[in-house]
Amino acid sequence: MSPGDLSAILLTLKLAGATTVILILIGTPLAWWLAHTRSRLRWIIEPAVALPLVLPPTVLGFYLLILLGPAGAIGSAWVQLTGETLAFSFSGLLIASVIYSLPFAVQPLQTAFQSVGDKHMEAAATLGASPLDAFMTIASPIAIRGYFTAAVLTFAHTVGEFGVVLMVGGNIPGKTRVISIAIFEHVETLSYTEAHRLSIGLLIFSFLVLMAVTILHRRAPVRAG
Secondary structure, three states: OHHHHHHHHHHHHHHHHHHHHHHHHHHHHHHHHHHHHOOOOHHHHHHHHHHOOOOOOOHHHHHHHHHOOOOOOHHHHHHHHHHHOOOOOOOHHHHHHHOOOOOHHHHHHHHHOOOOOOOHHHHHOOOOHHHHHHEEEEEEHHHHHHHHHHHHHHHHHHHOOOOOHHHHHHHOOOOOOOOHHHHHHHHHHOHHHHHHHHHHHHHHHHHHHHHHHHHHHHOOOOOOO
16 A cells, blocks of 8 residues: 555544544534424524535535635634634635534434433432533433444544545645545546555545444434433
8 A cells, every 4th residue: 555545544534533523522512402392493504414415525615615714704803813814724625524423413312311201310310410410410321322322423434525525625645635635636537556555545444334323223222211
């Protein structure tokens, strides 16, 4: 394997790992709110969270590029703050990945939190537990399968993403060149052996991810309140 491909693999793992951690932290309160709120805002926020599932990656990437570019609302503020641009940088790539993988973290967590039910939380409250204590000691352990599914799907989705990372990050070796971009570049240069090597790795990885999630959901029964 060439140093360039090895660098792309390491950068992809770094991006996927960081995206997963951020989305678990962000997705947990958001998924809990969606699972229990009766606010009318839910009918706006829930479709907005799921939007990356149906929106073409190039469309999302295009608008993120505008937003994160030097003239964009976020990009210009970032330039003034750091002197660097978000577009075509790892930081910009991370922001784009977090947005594009958001539903893969939130939806499994939301489903898991809905399965907790109200009885467990009400019982904890009668025993004097605060909402945070009840969440940490009751809801989170019951929803552990949701956390596992969210983490695995988010990581795998980030590893395989192409359209958004190409639009926002481009193809800068050691900085924004991830596995999917490396495969595309190998195909463009007719380096099919290198493209096949990386592609078969992603194929095996994706299969193992789906198999792990399937086995988990078949073996562990859903606990309802």
